[in-house]
Amino acid sequence: MSKFETRRITISYFAAVKVCKLLNIPIDCKPQTLGSAVEKLIFELGSSCTSSEPEIANRQQSEFS
Numbered sequence: 001m002s003k004f005e006t007r008r009i010t011i012s013y014f015a016a017v018k019v020c021k022l023l024n025i026p027i028d029c030k031p032q033t034l035g036s037a038v039e040k041l042i043f044e045l046g047s048s049c050t051s052s053e054p055e056i057a058n059r060q061q062s063e064f065s
Contacts (some may be wrong), residue, residue: 011038 016034020027023037035039 009038 015061019025019034019037019041020022020029022041025033
């Protein structure tokens with residue numbers, strides 16, 4: 001069994017709003033939902049982000065609906 005390392009991060013309200021807009025999820029979602037959305041963006045986009053925001057929102061909209 002692999003061991004996973006976890007990290008706790010803090011993001012500003014404005015960053016949370018931006019994530020919610022990008023992924024078309026409500027701003028009053030559960031913290032776990034917001035955390036999952038941030039994690040998904042980190043793993044999908046990584047350091048080589050070349051997509052524009054509308055493309056990201058369209059791609060992710062169906063996954064978080």
